[in-house]
Structure formats: structure tokens, C-alpha cells
Amino acid sequence: MFETKKIAQGVHVHVHETTQFKTINFSIRFKDRLTVKNASERAILANVLQHSNEMYPSHTALRMVLDDLYGTSLYIDSTKRGDDHIVNLNVETVNDQYLSDEGVLEKVMNLMYIVLFKPNFENGLFKESIFKREQESIVQRIESVFDDKTRYAQQRMMELGLPGHPASITSNGSIDQVKQVTNESLVAAYHHMLENNEVEIYVVGDVSPELISSHIRDYFHFTAA
Numbered sequence: 716m717f718e719t720k721k722i723a724q725g726v727h728v729h730v731h732e733t734t735q736f737k738t739i740n741f742s743i744r745f746k747d748r749l750t751v752k753n754a755s756e757r758a759i760l761a762n763v764l765q766h767s768n769e770m771y772p773s774h775t776a777l778r779m780v781l782d783d784l785y786g787t788s789l790y791i792d793s794t795k796r797g798d799d800h801i802v803n804l805n806v807e808t809v810n811d812q813y814l815s816d817e818g819v820l821e822k823v824m825n826l827m828y829i830v831l832f833k834p835n836f837e838n839g840l841f842k843e844s845i846f847k848r849e850q851e852s853i854v855q856r857i858e859s860v861f862d863d864k865t866r867y868a869q870q871r872m873m874e875l876g877l878p879g880h881p882a883s884i885t886s887n888g889s890i891d892q893v894k895q896v897t898n899e900s901l902v903a904a905y906h907h908m909l910e911n912n913e914v915e916i917y918v919v920g921d922v923s924p925e926l927i928s929s930h931i932r933d934y935f936h937f938t939a940a
Contacts, residue, residue: 717917718924723937726914730924737813739820739920741806741827745912749800749881755853755888756896756904758793761802762849763841763901765791769833772842780826785809787823789830795886802908804831810921824934832935834905840898853893857885 717729747753771777781787787808794801808823835842860866874883887893918927931937 720924720928722928722932725912726916726937728916728918728924728928728931730922730927731917731919732922732924733919734921736920737810738807739810739918739922741804742917743804743827743831744915744917745802745908746799746915747801747908747912749795749798749884751884751888751892753800753888753904754793754795754884754886755892756901757800757802757908758853758856758887759846759850759893759896760901760905760908761791761793762852763845764830764834764905765789766849767835767842767845768829769835770829772835777830784819784823784826785814787826789826791830793886795881795884798881800886802912812921821930821934824930828934832909840902843898846898846901850893850896853887854890857887857890857893860885 717731720728720730722728747757766774766777768777771780777789781789785808787806789804789806791802791804794803804827806823806827808819811817811820835845837843840846860870870885916931
């Protein structure tokens with residue numbers, strides 16, 4: 716059973732307090748309308764945010780700090796649900812109470828803040844080499860469906876049967892639309908996500924709903940509802 720707290724306008728924290736696990740799991744979901752343009756931009760954005768940020772500009776540097784945090788796992792993906800497109804930050808970390816060190820949870824929360832709110836910008840844009848790399852990565856991901864005949868047939872059936880309907884749009888958008896994304900338009904999509912998306916935050920572990928909601932409000936600078 717989740718206990719829900721509204722911590723800001725459009726921001727809800729859902730906490731399942733349980734002693735079943737020795738880890739704490741976070742899922743921060745940014746929801747927006749599902750369109751081909753949104754899906755294409757946000758698929759690239761998820762990759763860019765995952766692999767580089769202001770403090771840890773390379774994937775290797777980020778992996779090293781995660782290893783130092785007792786093997787904390789962190790990844791960002793994009794998916795769709797109904798008429799919504801979702802960018803999702805997922806984190807799993809060991810609970811402080813099972814460690815000799817203190818403050819690991821706070822360090823993980825700070826890292827989550829850095830990943831989401833401190834991107835690797837150069838002159839107000841994402842680092843160009845990283846943007847281009849992740850843009851091409853999404854193109855290749857979309858192209859890979861052609862090698863899976865069952866998935867490709869299902870996708871084409873939806874595109875032909877429900878043209879223009881959200882059900883026919885993939886979570887990665889389209890190749891044509893992905894190629895049209897510019898660094899400037901990706902930055903605009905990033906700011907739109909932070910400033911306008913509905914945010915649902917799920918937390919599962921042996922943590923107090925009041926404490927974790929307070930931490931989230933403090934670390935992510937959400938104003939009081």
C-alpha cells in the first residue's frame with residue numbers, strides 16, 4: 716500500500732514503507748502528452764541525461780561514483796502509457812541502516828538531483844558530441860525493430876489501423892522525427908519537462924513517508940504545495 720503526499724503543484728510522492736527489502740527503490744516519472752515529436756525528443760533526452768552531467772561528464776565517471784555508493788544502480792529510460800509519454804529515473808540503493816557508513820541516502824539523493832538538474836551544458840546547449848551520439852543511438856534503436864519480424868508487424872498494424880493515434884506511436888518516436896531534433900530543440904524539451912510535466916515519485920523501502928518526502932522536497936527544490 717502506497718501513502719501519497721503532494722509536495723508541490725503537480726508533484727506527488729508515493730511511498731510504500733516495508734521491511735521486506737534491504738534496499739530503497741526510487742522511480743521519478745515525468746509525464747507529458749504522447750506525440751511523435753515529444754517521444755523523439757524525450758527518448759534522446761533520457762539517454763543524454765543518463766550518460767553525462769555537469770559533475771560527472773562521462774559515463775565512466777558516473778559509474779565510478781555509483782560503485783562508491785555501494786553499487787547503487789541508476790538508469791533513465793523513456794516509455795509510454797496510454798496517452799502519456801514518460802521519462803523515468805530509476806534508482807536502487809542499499810538502505811543506510813544496513814551500513815556502517817551514514818549519509819549514503821543523502822549522497823544518492825544529491826546524485827539524483829545532479830543527474831536531473833545539472834546537465835552537461837556548453838554555452839547553454841548539451842555537449843554536442845554527446846547529443847549527436849545519443850541521437851544516433853535512438854535511430855539505431857528504432858531501426859532494430861526491423862530485425863524482429865513480430866514486433867515490426869505489430870508496429871505496422873497499429874500505424875495502419877490507428878494512424879495518428881497515440882497507440883500507433885512508439886516510445887522512441889520515429890526515425891524522421893529523431894533526425895529533425897536539434898540541440899536547441901532538445902534543450903527546450905528539457906526545460907519544458909522540468910517546468911511543465913506532471914511528476915510522480917515512487918519510493919519503496921524501509922523509510923518513513925514523512926522523512927523521504929521531506930528529503931525529496933529539499934533536494935529537488937520543490938516548493939510547498
